[in-house]
Amino acid sequence: MKIVLDRPRCEGHGLCEDVAPQLMHLDEDGELVLDIETVDNDVEPAKAAVRVCPVAALRLA
Template sequence: MSRELRVDWPECRARGLCHELLPEIVQLDPWGYPLVTGEVTEDLLADARAAVRACPRLALRIVGS
């Protein structure tokens, strides 16, 4: 089962909440935009869902099975 976190770049405003909630796979570039560096594993799924819900611009989603 492979899941990944996707960023809707036109919507993202570099608030950094996704990094705060999911630092295991979300790093920030020098301007504060998220860089997803890994898959959403089963043990990270709850945190990934929280990051998706917390995004103020609804710029995150989880894709995959």
Template structure:
């Protein structure tokens, strides 16, 4: 699975990075940086927390490509 980020919705407040600091950070310009291209089951709890934390639904989890 992996994150998909809708950059047109993202407001850069960084709630996602607070919820999942090992998976997401904000750069010096306030842009979201996804730290892992592919997420494992071990990442799921943090990843789902990050998705829930986003107030504008800019972030979602997608299944890995078959």
């Protein structure tokens, strides 16, 4: 399973980083960086990140 980021939609709220810091982080410019795009072992943090995004910029494929 893969995390897909719709970069133009992302507003840098950081809620996804709060629930899945092992998968993503905001850089010094407030841009979301996916540290791990493919999540096969532990899907729950990825699902949580998708769920908390207020602008639906993340999805699982």
